Amino acid sequence: MLLLKAIAETQSACAQIRGEGHILGLVPTMGALHEGHLSLVRAARAECNVVAVSIFVNPTQFGPNEDFGKYPRSFDQDCTLLEHEGVDLIFAPAVDEMYPAGASTFVLVEGVSERLDGASRPGHFRGVTTVVSKLFHIVMPHKAFFGQKDAAQVAILRKMVRDLNFPLSLIVCPIVREADGLALSSRNRYLSEKERRQALVFHRALRKIEEAVASGEKSSSRLIEKARGVFAEETDVRVDYIAVVNPDTLENVPDVKNGALVAVAAFVGTTRLIDNVVI
Numbered sequence: 001m002l003l004l005k006a007i008a009e010t011q012s013a014c015a016q017i018r019g020e021g022h023i024l025g026l027v028p029t030m031g032a033l034h035e036g037h038l039s040l041v042r043a044a045r046a047e048c049n050v051v052a053v054s055i056f057v058n059p060t061q062f063g064p065n066e067d068f069g070k071y072p073r074s075f076d077q078d079c080t081l082l083e084h085e086g087v088d089l090i091f092a093p094a095v096d097e098m099y100p101a102g103a104s105t106f107v108l109v110e111g112v113s114e115r116l117d118g119a120s121r122p123g124h125f126r127g128v129t130t131v132v133s134k135l136f137h138i139v140m141p142h143k144a145f146f147g148q149k150d151a152a153q154v155a156i157l158r159k160m161v162r163d164l165n166f167p168l169s170l171i172v173c174p175i176v177r178e179a180d181g182l183a184l185s186s187r188n189r190y191l192s193e194k195e196r197r198q199a200l201v202f203h204r205a206l207r208k209i210e211e212a213v214a215s216g217e218k219s220s221s222r223l224i225e226k227a228r229g230v231f232a233e234e235t236d237v238r239v240d241y242i243a244v245v246n247p248d249t250l251e252n253v254p255d256v257k258n259g260a261l262v263a264v265a266a267f268v269g270t271t272r273l274i275d276n277v278v279i
């Protein structure tokens with residue numbers, strides 16, 4: 001397994017891989033890897049004969065009062081996990097390699113980047129689309145793998161790939177959950193035992209919505225009301241948003257007759273978690 005930190009070196013290694021006729025897959029991550037990330041790696045392994053994983057905690061997607069400084073980092077353990085998965089290349093640049101002094105170019109997918117997490121975390125998706133564009137330019141993968149866990153991110157990246165004609169396919173993999181339903185997230189490491197239990201309210205609320213839809217409820221506002229009722233049972237969990245949206249535009253939809261994305265963000269203590277279900 002190649003471990004590279006320099007952009008130039010990574011570009012030439014990846015150019016050589018493509019030149020040899022291999023199908024190159026990229027799995028972008030911020031490290032602190034868990035089974036959710038590894039599911040993307042396995043999907044990439046299944047579809048590509050060379051797999052690259054990037055590990056980069058991207059400062060431009062964190063707000064000034066967010067957790068960039070304390071975001072979990074477990075680089076050595078991440079490398080061991082990726083080696084076991086048969087990953088061929090890890091790209092793990094330093095911040096000043098990706099953003100040298102004076103870097104002032106950003107990629108923004110207008111409109112859609114201001115919805116859901118983009119509304120609560122101004123600038124977040126501009127940081128995501130900028131770093132993912134850079135990773136695409138550096139690695140030039142044939143296929144890039146992302147998790148449905150970050151459903152808004154997927155919608156925005158799909159649009160970016162289309163709008164900017166990136167010559168690659170974006171592959172979206174299902175949400176990996178713990179046995180009790182909690183969606184895996186690097187930020188789950190912040191949770192105390194009590195908060196970990198409280199965080200199960202996400203799954204209960206989304207299940208409630210699925211059940212309501214299964215028994216014929218179509219109204220978005222009534223579905224949101226039901227989910228809010230479930231969240232109200234956990235007084236230490238503060239809802240940021242519960243939204244029923246078009247999965248491509250992230251705009252609110254009045255009902256789920258044509259399908260919808262139900263997305264939830266809430267603070268468990270000081271930890272902000274997200275989850276979603278597609279109806």
Ligand code: AMP
Binds near residue numbers: 173
């Ligand atoms: P992150 O390291 O949080 O930036 O995540 C890297 C990639 O892993 C993103 O495409 C995420 O959507 C994906 N991911 C994170 N958690 C999960 C999960 N529980 N199931 C599936 N994919 C996930």
